[in-house]
Amino acid sequence: MIKKIAGMILIAVVSAAMLLSLSGCNTLSASEAYEVFRAAIEESLTGDNGKIFYWRESTARLRPGSSNLVDEVSVNVLCDMNENYEFIREENAGEYDYENLKVHVVKTHDGNTTEEIWAGTAGNGTDYIVRATDGGSRAFEAGTAYQFVETEEFNQNYSLRSRLEFLTDIEEDDLIISSAEQQGNLLTITATMSDGYLAEHPDSDLDGKRVVIEITYGRIASVTTYKDEGGGGIFTLDYESYMLEIAYTGPIFTVPNP
Amino acid sequence: MQLINKVKTLAVGLYDEIVLHWNKPAAGNSIPYKEYLNYSLGGMGQRMVTYLLGYMALSATNTLLGSTIGIRPMHLQYMSIIATILGIFVAVLRGKWVDNTRTRFGRFRPYIALMGFPLVGMSLIFLFLPFDAMTYTEKFMWVFAFAVVITVFQPLFTETYTELASVMTANSNERARLLTISMLISSLAPTIYSSLVPLILDWVDLTFTNINTYRYVIAAVAVLGVGLNLFTAFGCKERVIASKSYTPKVGVFEGMAAAFRNKYWWIRNIATIIGFLESAFLVIFNWMYIYGVQDMATYSLLTLIYGSASTIAMIITPYLLRKMGNRGILLFHNITNILLITFMLLVYEVPLLYFVILYANTVINQLQLVYNPVLNAEVKDYQQFLTGKRVDFILTAAGQILVPITLATSFVLPFVYEAMGLTTNYDVLYDHTVRGNMFQMLCVCSIIGATLNLIPFFFYRLSREQHRMIIRVLHRRAAFADYAAGSITARQIVETVDEEREIRAIVSAPEPDVKGARKALWEERLKKASTAEEKAAKKQAVKEAKAHYRDMKSMALNKEAYREIYLKEEEKFSTAEGVLKLELSRAMARYTHAEIGSVPFDDLGVSAPEGEDKESLKLRKAFERAKKKYEKMRAGIQKTYADGVPGDLEENIEKAYAMSTADKQKIKARDKAIDVAERAMLTFNKTFSFYNDGVEFLAESENRVYYAEIEARYDSALEEIAEQNRQDEIRREAEKERKKKEIEEAKKARFESFSPKKQARITARREKRAAKKGEAAAPAAPQAAAADEIRDEAAADDVTEGNGND
Structure with a gap:
């Protein structure tokens, strides 16, 4: 009886181990990790990835004795999908040949929405670019999402390329990788930026105690910069001074009607 | 037509019964029907409050802590481990607090009345924290603080409600009735809120990934629930159930050692542990609709339909159990589970088809709602067969020894979630690539878990x-x-x-x-x-x-x-070991409890078995083990009872149970006296357990000779039972008549309480009806007559002339 019980427990342990190994737990070298990182930036901007996305960027400033100051921007670029969740494409609609393309931008400061932009076809069937600032009323202007995504405003501030641009500058020597753990489809790179890089980019969001880059399915999933609260010591806690999170499809939303 | 009449008769009889005993319970019962309703309403309240508290559960599948606030699956699991460990310690304290609570409202009602407020209050404070302005570390700390405190103290709210039923009545049939009715009524609550909440969210354009859903919609359900709890707190009574008699207790370690010899206990527990991955698929349906389909109206409808799966399972289980037997139903359940989860793996891309398979799977899984208690009871009976002791509670408690394994395996699923790309940003589930791969992996995990869960049951032979x-x-x-x-x-x-x-x-x-x-x-x-x-x-x-x-x-x-x-x-008495045990027992039985402590093992006159073959060596080992246990017992007796073995332990227990319960002080004194007396008895039983077991074994062997004498009394026993049955029938008829008379008198009193005008109207209607039917015809069946009376009273109330006390 005891042998049978031991056998069963062994089965459980071996199975769990097999499952974990299926997930693939291993460590990459710094150069391997950097290669994967570069490839991920490329992949993130290739094909649908660079056009349909949902990113969220936040920067935090600690205020001792008060709530933190957090600025957040989120951009959701979406289109219609079929029942297999594949993006439906239109014919002859330009680079963004997606059906019913729409864009939603939200900016918040300290938890309050400061600016909101929608672009796309509203419920009444008309295309608008809608802007709202500081909780005020909405301004509707005629325009399509396809037009909006080709503006300089969008390309410089809201496109995924604009978000990942700061990563494309990073050379192998700039990224001092302390660990790169592969866990299934998730690669977590922990690194610090070199002094040379920080000297060249004094206002970089990557200036911190450490930078953690998560890559899933070969695409950049998040970039987080950690700083510590005080001057060090055992009770110091890290906080995210900068965080960029990317999903390659966002939630469904509707463009408001006038 | 006959069926309709039968239903009508039943309904009217039920109405009469409820009205009659609304405020005052029937003879032999303790609880009036008003309290049934109050208890049930409180049950609804409990479920509504735990609906919100459930979102404080430390799991990645929790859409508040995970999807909305964004805590990593592994971090949630770390917190869950700490909460579990803390919970074990707090459970002991909780038990002491509740046991020592003495108020004029009772032991449990204060907790039911009050605990809802701080728990919901804490949850609301938590929900309104400015998560938008927090760093991950700050979110982590707040989640940890609130979730752990709420998780640890929640049982003070939920368990006291469950325990209340045990002190509302001492009548176990009445208690079972109360629990059944309250479960039926209170289960309406989750049916309503589970289907309404998604509809409301759809209407106000919210989702389960928006904090406002929990702040304003789900919190509202919980606040209503706190109110409903007050029905139980103030509308039910605790009737002090002072147990009349002593139930011999078994020491915890002794009981656990006995439990570990039970192979079926092992099989059932191991199956649960190694099947830890089986439930991995359960989160798919929610995530599919929240992140994939994003259609809350359909989600609401499907949730409503989903709730019926348990009902179907409860109806078909007794039939399946009869047809397949114990092992059969275990194998059927687990094999069908594997097959259905495999189908899920094939169809997860098609939400409605996935739902159909999920529904079927839930029906199959819920079979255990009915068969688990049946099988557990059989495992307990097997325990008693093996060891001669009833250790029901300890069988459950002994499962705690496997908690470390459960805690270790609980890291696997969060690990899988993260490996599939789910870390702090749950919005990645909107991406079909991530979601699809996740669902596939979870199905595979579930298939592995279900298969592992199945394996032990091939060894389950307790038919x-x-x-x-x-x-x-x-x-x-x-x-x-x-x-x-x-x-x-x-x-x-x-x-x-x-x-x-x-x-x-x-x-x-x-x-x-x-x-x-x-x-x-x-x-x-x-x-x-x-x-x-x-x-x-x-x-x-x-x-x-x-x-x-x-x-x-x-x-x-x-x-x-x-x-x-x-x-x-x-x-068992004729095997070599059995013979040895009998010899030793006979030797010990020559001495009393007071004498055995001073008799060395060698003076018992039992010698070691001889021989060098395998069986003799085995027997000699058993002999040495028995000698060790005997000497250990002697040492224990000499240490504990150096001044002599008390002879009045049972008498002390009886005296303690017979003490007065007239007021709070006396109850406290009685409880203390019972505790002291029972502890003394437990110590005695523990110290002398080897001796007692031996004497019992000997008695069991000697009692077997009585069968012939018992069989000789068979015919006279049959006559005695027939006479008892006859007397019982007479008593039942008398009770029926008494109840009938009681109903008639209550109706008469009710009629006399009406105003003369109303009385006249009722009388007039009765005469009119009698004239219509013809007095010469057979008298109306009592229940049908009662139905007529109700109609008469209602019609008399409809008449608007003369207000006032009608």
Whole structure:
């Protein structure tokens, strides 16, 4: 009886181990990790990835004795999908040949929405670019999402390329990788930026105690910069001074009607 | 028409019963129907509050802590481990707090009334924290603080509600009725809110990934629930149930050691542990609709339909249990589970099809709602067969030893979530690539878990027939012991003899040819039949062959049960170890409790077995073990009872139970006296357990000779039972008449309480109806007459002339 019980427990342990190994737990070298990182930036901007996305960027400033100051921007670029969740494409609609393309931008400061932009076809069937600032009323202007995504405003501030641009500058020597753990489809790179890089980019969001880059399915999933609260010591806690999170499809939303 | 009349009669009878005993319970009961309703409303309140508290659960599948606030799956699991460990310590304190609570409202009602407020209050404070402005570390700390505190103190709210039923009445039938009715009524709450909440979210354009959903919608449900709890807190009474008698307790370690010898206990617990991945798929449906379909109206409808799966399972389980037996239903459940999860893996891309498979899977999984208690009870009976002791609570507590394994395996799923790309940003689930891969992996995990869960059940041999045989053996033991003590009842005599005759019939029956019967059945099934007569003949032949096959299988199982259980029981006194144990027991039984402590083992006159063969060596080992246990017992006696063994322990217990419960102080004093007396008894039993077990074993062996005498009293016992049944029938008829009279008098009193005008109107209607039907016709059935009376009163109320006290 005891042998049978031991056998069963062994089965459980071996199975769990097999499952974990299926997930693939291993460590990459710094150069391997950097290669994967570069490839991920490329992949993130290739094909649908660079056009349909949902990113969220936040920067935090600690205020001792008060709530933190957090600025957040989120951009959701979406289109219609079929029942297999594949993006439906239109014919002859330009680079963004997606059906019913729409864009939603939200900016918040300290938890309050400061600016909101929608672009796309509203419920009444008309295309608008809608802007709202500081909780005020909405301004509707005629325009399509396809037009909006080709503006300089969008390309410089809201496109995924604009978000990942700061990563494309990073050379192998700039990224001092302390660990790169592969866990299934998730690669977590922990690194610090070199002094040379920080000297060249004094206002970089990557200036911190450490930078953690998560890559899933070969695409950049998040970039987080950690700083510590005080001057060090055992009770110091890290906080995210900068965080960029990317999903390659966002939630469904509707463009408001006038 | 007959059915409608029957239903009508039933409904009216029920109405009368409820109205009559709304404020005052029926004779023999303690709880008026008003309290049933209050308890049930409180049950609804409990579920509504735990709906919100459930979102404080430390799991990645929690859409508040995970999807909305964004805590990593592994971090949630770390917090969950800490909460579990803290919970174990706090559970002990909780028990002491509740046990020592003495208020004029009782022990449990204060917690029911009050605990909802701080728990919901804390949850609301948590929900309104400015998560938008927080760093991850700050979110982590707040989640940890609130979730752990709420998780640890929540049982003070939920368990006290469950325990309240045990002090509302001492009548176990009434308690079962209360629990059944309250469960039926209170289960309306989750049906309503689970389907309404998604609809509301759809209407106000919110989702389960938006904090405002929890702040304003789900919190509102919980606040209503706190209010409903007050019905139980103020509308139910705690009636002090002072137990009248002492139940011998078993030491915890002794009980656990006994539990560990129970192979079926091991099989069931190990199956649960190694099947830890089986439930991985459960999160798919929610995530599919929240992140994929994003259609809350459909989600609401499907959630409503989903709730019916348990009901179907509860209806079909007794039939399946009868048809398949214990092992059969375990294997059926687990194999079907594997198949259905495999289908899920194939169809997860199609939400509605996935839902259909999920629904079927839930029906199958919920079979255990009914069969688990049945099988658990059988495992407990097997425990008693093995060890002679009833250790029901300890069987459950012994499972705690496996908690470290459960805690370790609980990291696997969060690891899988993160490996599939789910870390702090749950919005990645909107991406079909991530979601699809996740769902695939979770299905694979579930299939692995379900398969592992299945394996132990191939070793599960505790069939219905074996359990029946165990019960026969337990009855036999009890009957012989009671006969020796002079307290055997007529029913025990009849039962023992009937069961013995059943066993003899099983033994004397020829060996069943199961294979032959199966072959014959298939031959009949495959026979060709073209004409109607041939078909009818074939149908009859197949029916007979099936019945014969069933009988053969049943006899085969019965014979196996006889060999596994009954023969083992008979032979336990004649095996070499049994003989040695008897010899030792006889030697010990020559001394009393007071004397045995001063008798060295060598003076007992039991010598070590000789021989060098395997069996003799095994026996010698058993001898050495017994010698060690004996000497350990002696050392314990000399240490604990250096001044002598007290002889009045049972008397002290009886005195303690007989103490007054007239007021709070006296109750406290009584509880303390019972505690002291029971502890003394427990210490005594623990110290002398080796001696007591030996004496019991000897008595069991000697009592077996009484069967012939018991059988000789069979006919007179039958007559005694027939007479008892007759008396019971007379009592039942008298009770029926008394109740009828009570109802009539209540109606009369009610009629007399009406105003003269109303009385006149009612009388007029009655006369009119009587005239219509004709007084000469057979009198109306009492229940139909009652229905007429209700209509008369209602009609009399409709008349608007004269306001006031109608």
